[in-house]
Amino acid sequence: MKHFIYILVFLIGSLGFGQNEQLFQQANDLYNKGDFEDAISKYESIIESGVHSAALYFNLANAHYKLNHIAPSIYYYEKALKLSPNDKEIHNNIAFARNMTIDAIDKTPVFGFEKFAKKITNWLTFDTWAKLSILLMALFVVFYLIYYFNYGSTKKRVAFITAITFFILACCSVALAFNNYHSTKNDQPAIVFAKESQVKSEPNLRSSESFKLHEGTKVQILDTVNHWKKIQIADGKTGWIPADDIKAL
CATH class of the missing domain: 1.10.287 (Helix Hairpins)
Known part of the structure:
Protein backbone atom coordinates (compact mmCIF):
# COMPACT_ATOMS: atom_id res chain seq x y z
CA MET A 1 0.00 0.00 0.00
CA LYS A 2 2.85 2.38 0.91
CA HIS A 3 4.55 1.67 -2.42
CA PHE A 4 1.32 2.49 -4.24
CA ILE A 5 1.06 5.83 -2.38
CA TYR A 6 4.69 6.72 -3.20
CA ILE A 7 4.13 5.90 -6.87
CA LEU A 8 0.93 7.95 -6.90
CA VAL A 9 2.66 10.94 -5.31
CA PHE A 10 5.52 10.63 -7.82
CA LEU A 11 3.11 10.50 -10.76
CA ILE A 12 1.15 13.51 -9.51
CA GLY A 13 4.39 15.44 -8.97
CA SER A 14 5.65 14.54 -12.44
CA LEU A 15 2.32 15.53 -13.98
CA GLY A 16 2.41 18.89 -12.17
CA PHE A 17 5.99 19.50 -13.27
CA GLY A 18 5.09 18.72 -16.88
CA GLN A 19 2.10 21.06 -16.78
CA ASN A 20 4.20 23.88 -15.34
CA GLU A 21 6.89 23.33 -17.98
CA GLN A 22 4.21 23.58 -20.65
CA LEU A 23 2.73 26.72 -19.08
CA PHE A 24 6.19 28.29 -18.84
CA GLN A 25 6.82 27.66 -22.53
CA GLN A 26 3.38 29.03 -23.44
CA ALA A 27 4.06 32.14 -21.36
CA ASN A 28 7.44 32.63 -23.08
CA ASP A 29 5.78 32.29 -26.50
CA LEU A 30 3.17 34.88 -25.55
CA TYR A 31 5.93 37.19 -24.31
CA ASN A 32 7.86 36.86 -27.57
CA LYS A 33 4.66 37.71 -29.47
CA GLY A 34 4.22 40.88 -27.39
CA ASP A 35 1.14 39.57 -25.56
CA PHE A 36 2.52 40.58 -22.14
CA GLU A 37 -0.78 40.55 -20.22
CA ASP A 38 -1.51 36.92 -21.08
CA ALA A 39 2.13 36.00 -20.45
CA ILE A 40 1.86 37.52 -16.97
CA SER A 41 -1.29 35.48 -16.32
CA LYS A 42 0.51 32.26 -17.29
CA TYR A 43 3.60 33.06 -15.17
CA GLU A 44 1.41 33.88 -12.16
CA SER A 45 -0.52 30.62 -12.49
CA ILE A 46 2.79 28.73 -12.24
CA ILE A 47 3.70 30.66 -9.06
CA GLU A 48 0.26 29.90 -7.60
CA SER A 49 0.99 26.18 -8.05
CA GLY A 50 3.95 26.57 -5.67
CA VAL A 51 6.81 26.75 -8.16
CA HIS A 52 9.53 29.37 -7.58
CA SER A 53 12.63 30.02 -9.67
CA ALA A 54 14.84 32.92 -10.66
CA ALA A 55 13.99 32.40 -14.35
CA LEU A 56 10.25 32.48 -13.63
CA TYR A 57 10.43 35.68 -11.58
CA PHE A 58 12.83 37.26 -14.09
CA ASN A 59 10.52 36.61 -17.05
CA LEU A 60 7.50 37.83 -15.08
CA ALA A 61 9.38 41.02 -14.15
CA ASN A 62 10.33 41.56 -17.80
CA ALA A 63 6.69 41.28 -18.86
CA HIS A 64 5.64 43.86 -16.26
CA TYR A 65 8.51 46.12 -17.33
CA LYS A 66 7.31 46.01 -20.93
CA LEU A 67 3.92 47.28 -19.72
CA ASN A 68 5.55 50.03 -17.58
CA HIS A 69 4.31 48.39 -14.38
CA ILE A 70 6.98 49.93 -12.16
CA ALA A 71 6.27 48.31 -8.78
CA PRO A 72 5.55 44.74 -10.01
CA SER A 73 8.61 44.71 -12.28
CA ILE A 74 10.95 45.79 -9.46
CA TYR A 75 9.22 43.42 -7.03
CA TYR A 76 9.77 40.37 -9.21
CA TYR A 77 13.31 41.39 -10.19
CA GLU A 78 14.05 41.55 -6.45
CA LYS A 79 12.51 38.08 -6.00
CA ALA A 80 14.71 36.78 -8.82
CA LEU A 81 17.79 38.34 -7.20
CA LYS A 82 17.05 36.57 -3.93
CA LEU A 83 17.30 33.24 -5.75
CA SER A 84 20.16 34.23 -8.06
CA PRO A 85 22.05 37.15 -6.42
CA ASN A 86 25.02 37.09 -8.84
CA ASP A 87 23.05 37.10 -12.10
CA LYS A 88 24.32 40.09 -14.11
CA GLU A 89 21.30 40.17 -16.42
CA ILE A 90 18.92 40.53 -13.48
CA HIS A 91 21.10 43.31 -12.03
CA ASN A 92 21.10 45.14 -15.38
CA ASN A 93 17.34 44.89 -15.85
CA ILE A 94 16.47 45.94 -12.31
CA ALA A 95 18.68 49.00 -12.79
CA PHE A 96 16.54 50.01 -15.78
CA ALA A 97 13.35 49.42 -13.80
CA ARG A 98 14.61 51.52 -10.88
CA ASN A 99 15.23 54.40 -13.28
CA MET A 100 11.45 54.62 -13.73
CA THR A 101 10.86 55.36 -10.04
CA ILE A 102 10.18 58.92 -8.84
CA ASP A 103 11.85 58.84 -5.43
CA ALA A 104 15.56 59.68 -5.49
CA ILE A 105 16.89 58.43 -2.16
CA ASP A 106 20.59 58.47 -1.32
CA LYS A 107 21.84 55.44 0.57
CA THR A 108 23.43 55.99 3.97
CA PRO A 109 27.15 55.36 3.39
CA VAL A 110 28.90 52.59 5.32
CA PHE A 111 32.57 53.08 6.19
CA ASP A 187 16.17 41.93 6.63
CA GLN A 188 12.49 42.47 5.74
CA PRO A 189 12.43 44.36 2.44
CA ALA A 190 9.25 45.49 0.72
CA ILE A 191 8.28 47.41 -2.41
CA VAL A 192 5.85 50.34 -2.46
CA PHE A 193 2.92 49.45 -4.72
CA ALA A 194 0.78 52.55 -4.19
CA LYS A 195 1.13 55.28 -6.82
CA GLU A 196 1.78 57.69 -3.96
CA SER A 197 1.74 57.02 -0.24
CA GLN A 198 1.93 59.37 2.72
CA VAL A 199 4.37 58.13 5.36
CA LYS A 200 3.16 59.23 8.80
CA SER A 201 5.04 59.99 12.00
CA GLU A 202 2.73 57.66 13.95
CA PRO A 203 0.56 54.66 12.98
CA ASN A 204 -2.69 56.59 12.49
CA LEU A 205 -4.25 58.92 9.91
CA ARG A 206 -4.36 61.88 12.33
CA SER A 207 -0.58 62.08 12.73
CA SER A 208 1.59 64.42 10.70
CA GLU A 209 3.12 63.47 7.38
CA SER A 210 6.84 62.69 7.51
CA PHE A 211 7.40 62.27 3.77
CA LYS A 212 5.88 60.78 0.62
CA LEU A 213 6.88 57.64 -1.26
CA HIS A 214 5.95 56.48 -4.74
CA GLU A 215 5.59 53.12 -6.44
CA GLY A 216 8.67 51.01 -6.92
CA THR A 217 10.64 52.34 -3.94
CA LYS A 218 12.27 49.70 -1.79
CA VAL A 219 11.88 49.97 2.00
CA GLN A 220 12.72 47.93 5.09
CA ILE A 221 9.89 46.83 7.41
CA LEU A 222 10.80 47.47 11.05
CA ASP A 223 7.55 46.95 12.93
CA THR A 224 3.81 46.32 12.55
CA VAL A 225 0.92 47.92 14.41
CA ASN A 226 -2.58 46.98 13.28
CA HIS A 227 -2.80 47.97 9.58
CA TRP A 228 0.39 50.04 9.64
CA LYS A 229 4.00 49.16 8.91
CA LYS A 230 6.95 51.04 10.34
CA ILE A 231 9.47 51.37 7.52
CA GLN A 232 12.96 52.70 6.92
CA ILE A 233 14.23 53.99 3.59
CA ALA A 234 17.79 53.89 2.25
CA ASP A 235 18.81 57.26 3.71
CA GLY A 236 17.80 56.20 7.24
CA LYS A 237 14.44 58.03 7.51
CA THR A 238 11.66 56.12 9.23
CA GLY A 239 7.89 56.44 9.35
CA TRP A 240 4.59 54.59 9.27
CA ILE A 241 2.91 53.53 6.04
CA PRO A 242 -0.45 51.77 5.46
CA ALA A 243 0.21 48.02 5.14
CA ASP A 244 -1.78 47.83 1.91
CA ASP A 245 0.56 50.33 0.22
CA ILE A 246 3.55 47.98 0.26
CA LYS A 247 4.25 44.35 -0.63
CA ALA A 248 6.82 42.42 1.38
CA LEU A 249 9.48 40.37 -0.38
Missing part, protein backbone atom coordinates in the same frame (compact mmCIF):
# COMPACT_ATOMS: atom_id res chain seq x y z
CA GLY A 112 35.53 51.37 7.83
CA PHE A 113 35.18 48.23 9.91
CA GLU A 114 31.38 48.12 9.54
CA LYS A 115 31.70 47.96 5.76
CA PHE A 116 34.41 45.30 5.97
CA ALA A 117 32.44 43.19 8.48
CA LYS A 118 29.29 43.39 6.37
CA LYS A 119 31.18 42.33 3.25
CA ILE A 120 32.80 39.36 4.99
CA THR A 121 29.50 38.30 6.64
CA ASN A 122 27.63 38.31 3.33
CA TRP A 123 30.47 36.60 1.47
CA LEU A 124 28.86 33.23 2.29
CA THR A 125 25.35 32.20 3.32
CA PHE A 126 24.46 31.13 6.87
CA ASP A 127 24.39 27.44 5.87
CA THR A 128 27.78 27.68 4.16
CA TRP A 129 29.38 29.43 7.15
CA ALA A 130 27.91 26.74 9.44
CA LYS A 131 29.25 23.89 7.28
CA LEU A 132 32.64 25.59 7.07
CA SER A 133 32.81 25.89 10.86
CA ILE A 134 32.10 22.15 11.22
CA LEU A 135 34.85 21.34 8.72
CA LEU A 136 37.34 23.62 10.49
CA MET A 137 36.45 22.13 13.88
CA ALA A 138 36.99 18.63 12.47
CA LEU A 139 40.43 19.70 11.20
CA PHE A 140 41.20 21.14 14.64
CA VAL A 141 40.40 17.76 16.25
CA VAL A 142 42.55 15.89 13.70
CA PHE A 143 45.60 18.10 14.23
CA TYR A 144 45.11 18.14 18.00
CA LEU A 145 45.19 14.33 17.98
CA ILE A 146 48.33 14.43 15.85
CA TYR A 147 49.84 16.82 18.41
CA TYR A 148 48.73 14.64 21.35
CA PHE A 149 50.04 11.32 20.03
CA ASN A 150 53.23 12.62 18.41
CA TYR A 151 56.52 12.60 20.30
CA GLY A 152 58.73 14.64 17.97
CA SER A 153 59.08 18.19 19.28
CA THR A 154 59.04 19.83 15.82
CA LYS A 155 56.02 17.86 14.63
CA LYS A 156 54.21 18.52 17.92
CA ARG A 157 54.86 22.25 17.59
CA VAL A 158 53.63 22.36 13.97
CA ALA A 159 50.54 20.25 14.78
CA PHE A 160 49.72 22.41 17.82
CA ILE A 161 50.01 25.69 15.89
CA THR A 162 47.91 24.27 13.02
CA ALA A 163 45.27 22.96 15.44
CA ILE A 164 45.00 26.33 17.21
CA THR A 165 44.76 28.10 13.83
CA PHE A 166 41.87 25.88 12.75
CA PHE A 167 40.17 26.36 16.12
CA ILE A 168 40.35 30.16 15.82
CA LEU A 169 39.07 30.01 12.24
CA ALA A 170 36.22 27.72 13.34
CA CYS A 171 35.21 30.20 16.07
CA CYS A 172 35.31 33.06 13.55
CA SER A 173 33.21 31.04 11.14
CA VAL A 174 30.60 30.34 13.83
CA ALA A 175 30.47 34.05 14.71
CA LEU A 176 30.03 34.99 11.04
CA ALA A 177 27.31 32.34 10.63
CA PHE A 178 25.28 33.80 13.53
CA ASN A 179 25.91 37.34 12.31
CA ASN A 180 24.68 36.37 8.84
CA TYR A 181 21.64 34.64 10.36
CA HIS A 182 20.60 37.68 12.40
CA SER A 183 21.28 39.99 9.47
CA THR A 184 19.09 37.87 7.19
CA LYS A 185 16.39 37.49 9.86
CA ASN A 186 16.18 41.26 10.37
